[in-house]
Amino acid sequence: MTVVPPSRRPVLLVAVLCSLAFLLLAEGKVHHHTWDIEYRYKSPDCFEKLAVTINGEFPGPTIRATQGDTVVVTVNNHLETENTGIHWHGIRQRGSPWADGTVGVTQCPILPGETFTYRFVVDRAGTYFYHAHYGMQRVAGLDGMIVVSVPDGVAEPFAYDEEHTVLLMDWWHKSVYEQAVGLAQDPLVFVGEPQSLLINGRGSFNCGASAALPTLFTAVPGKTYRLQIGSLTSLSALNFEIEGHTMTVVEADGYYVSPVVVKSLFVYSGETYSVLVKADQDPSRNYWAASHVVGRERKTPSAVAVLRYHAGNDPRTPPPTAPPAGPVWNDTAARVQQSRSFVALPGGHVEPPPAKSDRTLLLLNTQNRIGDRVKWAINGVSLKFPATPYLVSMKRGLKGAYDQRPPADTYDYKNYNITSPAAANGTVASAAYRLALGSVVDVVLQNTAALNKKSETHPWHLHGHDFWVLGYGDGKFDPEEDAARFNVRDPVMKNTVALHPMGWTAIRFRADNPGVWLFHCHIEAHVYMGMGVVFEEGVDKVGRLPKSIMGCGRST
Structure with a gap:
């Protein structure tokens, strides 16, 4: 056995403490969130109804962290008569399967008046979600985005100046209970088409001409923007576009893809994409952003927002053109073609698949x-x-x-x-x-x-x-x-x-x-x-x- 001389013990102790500190830093930061889950009256599309909120917000706040960080969310269920559970969509929960948040699979429901704490590591950079995973509760809200950045010193394979999140949803005026009862009875009463689509929690249902248009973001001419787009629709497949601008798809569900330039992007519930948009159009006017239903006969009005150029434009001034009409709803071939166009970015960014399955x-x-x-x-x-x-x-x-x-x-x-x-x-x-x-x-x-x-x-x-x-x-x-x-x-x-x-x-x-x-x-x-x-x-x-x-x- 080697004995350390007394004179060297303080130096050794400092070295050990420094090593431990380095390891703690290497493991990432810990982000603590406390959420009160409750129903509040909200009017996301000019029609007032109850929505499940997080600390009064609908949609919920965006969680931001860096790859390797730990996220701790303490959930207080104030829904009074309703259970809940929250799934961290896209987070793999390695070593923490009990934190997946799927009621009936990985946990019992969080009962009214109870508190439950989720703790997990975000082990991959990318764009993800969180949402309710109890019954059909997601229809009523309780959702938001998770953005995980690459560690300091790690370069991504594309460049941009700023980033913005775009959360796409559909919205019903019927309650979750009305929808669930209809699905469970004989004869079946389907949920029907949504009354509106939402972009970052805003939509339009008989709002009138005086209603303010939501701003997607404000662009500076010449800059490139990363839009982290995700769909948490309960039914609708969507197509998203920005008038006059192409989008370059660079990431899907947290993985880099070979860049694909699209006029519009088909997005299905549960998917996320990062696209690059360059502000290279006439800066003296505003432009439409729009979300359209595809894959089902289009009975729900498209959602619109405004891309405002930073040149003294009034964000309340609508673009001088009509909103984009979107692609025909039943062009399945175009949607399949876009799905097939996405492949892994070469250069070791994505692990190759095993040659065969077991x-x-x-x-x-x-x-x-x-x-x-x-x-x-x-x-x-x-x-x-x-x-x-x-x-x-x-x-x-x-x-x-x-x-x-x-x-x-x-x-x-x-x-x-x-x-x-x-x-x-x-x-x-x-x-x-x-x-x-x-x-x-x-x-x-x-x-x-x-x-x-x-x-x-x-x-x-x-x-x-x-x-x-x-x-x-x-x-x-x-x-x-x-x-x-x-x-x-x-x-x-x-x-x-x-x-x-x-x-x-x-x-x-x-x-x-x-x-x-x-x-x-x-x-x-x-x-x-x-x-x-x-x-x-x-x-x-x-x-x-x-x-x-x-x-x-x-x-x-």
């Missing part, structure tokens, strides 16, 4: 009558969240808390007619896929016609992971032919991806994050009606569960 799941999306209700189902199973969160029951071995029979890995793809699925078929269950920890999994999502003979766009979001988008296709996926055309050279990585009408989408991910994770359609009505699956991987490797996530459902 397991393939072919997931058939169907709308069915199950019993006396209309449901959405995956391979014939409509997901029902158990009373005991999966993470709790699986970690504690409570096998009676959820359905033990695993869902099917595939369906009869050779004989199945995706244009005319069986109207009455399937079951309601709380089953889960058990994935080998560290395995590589391919998932192929297959779209079909719904009971109304129409096929919709379904944006699918995976909790706890990012995935490689291997490809999109029309019609029915054929494993023998279509898998050979997967893009394994430079696929973009994302956490949310569109499943286009009457087509398929293929993704690949590593099941390397111990926990239990939801994979679901990000349309609120669809996941409420069962359109999702649950993945478990390495739950035995998860550390001691916090008591705060327990207390509901079964204990034995």
Whole structure:
């Protein structure tokens, strides 16, 4: 054993303390937020109704942090008669699966009058969200953006002068309760089209000519702006554009992409993009920014805002032109083409995918009558969240808390007619896929016609992971032919991806994050009606569960 001489011990102690300080700094800062969640009367589109707010704000405040920082959010539920839970969309929760915020999967709900604290590390720079993940509560608000910057000294592969967030939403005047009751009854009463679209929490519903137009941002001629755009719509697929300006897409869901110049950007619920916009137009006037519904017959007015040039223009003065009309709502080919245009930025910015997978799941999306209700189902199973969160029951071995029979890995793809699925078929269950920890999994999502003979766009979001988008296709996926055309050279990585009408989408991910994770359609009505699956991987490797996530459902 080496003995340190007394004269050297103070020097050694200082060295150790300096090293510890360096490590603490290297781990990043800790950002503390305290949020009071409550209903307030709001008029985001000139129609007053109740909205779920954060400290009185709607939408909620933007969380800003640097890669490697820790975010701590203390949530006080003041909703009086309503539970809640908050999901940190795009944050992978490595080492903290209990902080994912998905009620029924990773935690019990936060009851009225209770306080719950989320603590997690933001381990990737990029643009993300937070939003309610209890029932259909997101329809009523409780959402916002998360912007994670690169560490000091790290250069991004593009340059800009300023950045601004653009949060896109849709908005109903019916309450969450009215919508949920309609979906659960027989005959089904669908939520209908939203009354308005919102840009950064502002929209228009019979506002009148005197209403002030919202300002997107104020531009200085010659400067380049990074817009961090995200959609938290509950139903609508959107197209976003800025009159007279092109946008260069440089980031998707936190990953750099090869730059793509677009006149307008298709954005699906749960997706985020960074685009670069140069203020290179006539600075003596203002310009429209607009958000339009696509993928559904356009019955909701477009949302508009004003891009104001900093040249003495009055921000209240509308542009001299008519607002952009947007693309035709049913041009599926244009939307698929844009989805296919995004690939990973070369130069080591995105990890290449494994050459092959260990397991393939072919997931058939169907709308069915199950019993006396209309449901959405995956391979014939409509997901029902158990009373005991999966993470709790699986970690504690409570096998009676959820359905033990695993869902099917595939369906009869050779004989199945995706244009005319069986109207009455399937079951309601709380089953889960058990994935080998560290395995590589391919998932192929297959779209079909719904009971109304129409096929919709379904944006699918995976909790706890990012995935490689291997490809999109029309019609029915054929494993023998279509898998050979997967893009394994430079696929973009994302956490949310569109499943286009009457087509398929293929993704690949590593099941390397111990926990239990939801994979679901990000349309609120669809996941409420069962359109999702649950993945478990390495739950035995998860550390001691916090008591705060327990207390509901079964204990034995």
